[in-house]
Amino acid sequence: MEECLFCKIIKGEIPSEKVYEDELVLSFKDIKPEAPVHVLIIPKQHISSINDLNEDNAKVISHVFSVAKIIAKKLNIAETGYRIVSNCGEDGGQTVSHIHFHLLGGRTLRWPPG
Ligand code: AMP
Ligand code: ZN
Numbered sequence: 001m002e003e004c005l006f007c008k009i010i011k012g013e014i015p016s017e018k019v020y021e022d023e024l025v026l027s028f029k030d031i032k033p034e035a036p037v038h039v040l041i042i043p044k045q046h047i048s049s050i051n052d053l054n055e056d057n058a059k060v061i062s063h064v065f066s067v068a069k070i071i072a073k074k075l076n077i078a079e080t081g082y083r084i085v086s087n088c089g090e091d092g093g094q095t096v097s098h099i100h101f102h103l104l105g106g107r108t109l110r111w112p113p114g
Contacts, residue, residue: 006042006098020071024063027071027103036106037075037082041067047099050088068103077105085113 008014009028016028019039030038043060047053053061065084072078082105087094 004046004098005096006040006100007046010042010044019075020067022067024060025067027067030102034102035104035109037077037104039071039075039103041071041101041103042098048097049094049099050086052099064101068101071103072105075105081105083109 005014009016010026016026018026018028020027020041023044025041025043027039027041030040041064043057043064045057045060047057068082068084069078072082082103085102085104086099087102
């Protein structure tokens with residue numbers, strides 16, 4: 001079976017503009033940014049979506065938010081504000097089946113989303 005796009009990015013088989021990396025997660029710029037700051041934060045472990053999470057994943061998901069805070073500071077949006085989104089399934093707008101968290105900021109974001 002073809003490996004998923006984000007697993008290929010983790011392995012370096014597909015290039016990405018890395019923003020942060022450690023043993024648990026990788027963060028890189030979204031190829032089609034929807035805001036001045038738009039990065040994705042992904043666990044290195046392949047998990048397809050929120051629907052596939054279990055308690056064993058608690059550490060990495062918690063870590064995603066710790067890393068989001070670090071990146072927000074690094075990219076100067078910690079004070080102005082930002083949004084973290086994880087789309088799940090078809091109605092949620094998920095297009096890549098490797099769980100990921102969008103970190104968006106650098107402009108005023110509308111609510112509710114479309
Ligand atoms: P979602 O639609 O929530 O599943 O988010 C997937 C995101 O991945 C979209 O915002 C895409 O623009 C982004 N994306 C797709 N391919 C790449 C890539 N090769 N490098 C960086 N971001 C990508
Ligand atoms: Zn994957």
